[in-house]
Amino acid sequence: MLEVKNLTKIYDNEVLALDQVSFNALKGKFTAVIGLSGSGKSTLLRCINRLVEPTAGQVVWDGVDITAAPQEDLRLVRRRIGMIFQQFNLVTRSSVLTNVLSGRLGYVNPLWSIIHYFPKEDISKAMGNLERVDIADKAHNRADELSGGQQQRVGIARALMQDPELMLADEPVASLDPVLAHSIMKILKRLNQEDGITVICSLHFLDLVQQYADRAVALNEGQLVFDGLPHEIDDERFKEIYGQEAERIG
């Protein structure tokens, strides 16, 4: 179980991004994080694996305080947490295979990895993961030759190389069209159900939340305004989360 306790983040420009946020993400569940742009969703996800250093509060994962871990231990924590991004964040000039293999960097010998040497089993594991997301045929293409949906699949394959127990997905489908969005969400759901990976996924559209998530938490201006089941979000709750002027679409 991932416990987020009173998490607060104040950026250097004194913007309060997260304000005393507390919730629990249960093991093996699909938790959606919703809210307007700028409500703190990305900051919340990045505080969990400390890509962003929280100002105060704790993130405790299976009893281990991630927020207190020193740098060396943090690497060991991070390698069990996969992450995928809205902009996919692939190294576009490298090959798809290299991008996927880079997900293994937390496990392999640093010296060998610097000269781009990976053990055979890691390479076959990478091919297997590419197979899983259906783009094994693109393994030797450069990443920028792929379409958006394909790049996000590579992103997922990279995260899978970490043998993750937790997957953080930062608006993984916001840059994709609805058809691709559903295909990516289906892959995430399958990982959640078949591999038992805990998923925390920030999303824009409520219909995606209600279709794929087991739980939902909502943020508004850095504060937690909802924590419950997706179908509990009715029109009234919706206005609390998105503001009085918001219209429900989709």
Place this chain on the structure above:
Amino acid sequence: MPQNQNSSPIEARLRPEACPEHNRRAQPEGTPPRSKGGWRSLAVFLAVVVIVVVYAYGFQVTKVDLEKPREERRQTQLTNIIRGLVRPRLVEYEEERLEIDAPIVMPCDSRVSLPPVDTSGRYIELTPNCVKLGGEVTVKGYNFEPGETVFLFFIPKAASIHDQVELRLAQDAIETDSQGQFTYVAEMRQDRPSDEPQIVRAVTKIRSGLPHPSDTLKDTFGKIIETIFLALIATTIGTALAIPISFLAARNLMSAMASPFGSVMAGLLIAPLGGALGLILVGWLTGLADGLTQNLALGVVLLVASTVVVWLLIRLLSRDYQGRFAVWRRGGLGLLAVSLVALALGLLATLGMKLGVWLQVTLGSFGFLGNFVFVLADLIVTFLPLLGGLIGLSISSSLASSLSGRFLRTAKPAVAKVFTAVVATLAGVLLAAIVVAIVAWLYKIENPFGFVAVPAVMVGVVLLAISLIIDVQRPVPVGITVYNITRTVLNALRSIEPLIMVVAFAVWVGIGPFAGVMALALHTIAGLGKLYSEQVENILVGPIEAVTATGANRLQTIAYAVIPQIVPPYIAFTIYRWDINVRMSTIIGFGGGGGIGFLVQQNLNLLKYRDASVQMIAIAIVVATLDFASAKVRERII
């Protein structure tokens, strides 16, 4: 409502006199209000005056003077230079010396009769053909080529042909006119009378055979090759060193580095000790390697053996150690591996030097390959201890700071405070002592101990005070400090032109292309370090974030997320720099740095403009060609 002077819009509308239009109309006609336009024209007028004064003074300082270029003497000189430059000495002909003699009787003697003159080819005519000692003779030449250069000599009667001497009759060369004729009034000598006819000789050179490349062209070719390679070597060395430095000068990479004050100070305290240890250890190992390779076979066997052991150690190191002693075990194995690598490198280098000497003798005309091997090996031997010091410094300081960082996190606040204070004070004293000792050495100060002690104690006290004030857990931005220092050094180096640097290097390594290589390489490091680091600052953060999130360490993140992004701009800038270096290497010879600049300077000083012209053409061709080529390559890459 507050009663301030700015009345609200409503009030303004109610009171007509408050309206601006009304205000203006209410004023008497004779005194118009001082408008903004007036001030503006005054400002423009003042600006014009200032500009005129600045340029007037500029002309004065730079001695702009149109009188001198109008002087006839200077115009003639300029014409000579231009005439020389437009006639580059590219080809030469085989030249044949042609002597045209005419008899002269001195002093006059009617008994001597002279043969008739053969007028079929070039000939000279003397009027009169007898003269008293020191008399004047008019020498006329006919049937020469127009514009031919002729020298006039007087050949006195001698006992035999071997004793003949040519005495100059005309100081300067004579040039024939457009008809191929010349007239020269010569003053005969006071001495050398004779009863028999003596000789006045006109000497000219005529071209014979086919044209062939001039010696100047050959020299120029050799030097332009030297110039190109000078630029190549300087660019290579400069690039190799600029790449790691550029990472230190990139804000986005360095700003993430921060650790508590105490751990930074621990790193600084240990760094000099680690550096000295590394220097001594590797120096000793290099010496040992030198001794061991006295016996060739033993040296080769040891080299192979140590390589195998290093490989085994790396395999051991690649295991994932866990637990309490993991750091120590890793550290021990790592130290052993690094020492063995140093020994292996030392063996390799000393063997390489021997191999180089042997190759130089054996390969004959390809002996330069042997020399290359020798110099590379020598380079390793020279820099290995220094590298060892550097590695010792970085390993020990990073180990010390990470261990003390871990200690500070777990220690009680009071203990952490005391630890920070002690370490900071010691580090301050040590570093200040080292810096001041260097200053004392530079200024040759008599009593170094007394000179060093005071500042050392002062810095120690200051750091003690700082460590007592600050929060010992709060990270201080080490990275930004390193970034600022690197930037400052790079900017300072970049502002010194290589033409100035080369003078210093010429003193150190001697005049020649090597000094030029070093000067250009140093300037390349500074220039490329800055350009590269700006490219690093421009990269996308997304991939870095993604690779960091996988649990990769700093070095892995650079290898997988930073380097792929910076390779194309790095290549583009390297080519651009090579371009600059070729241009700079053409003039680096002016400062003693070898290459073609040396020839140009020499020829200009000797007023040999036709030869200098050849070198200028060569420079133009090389620079234009490389310009074109580098533009093409850059297009391809980006």
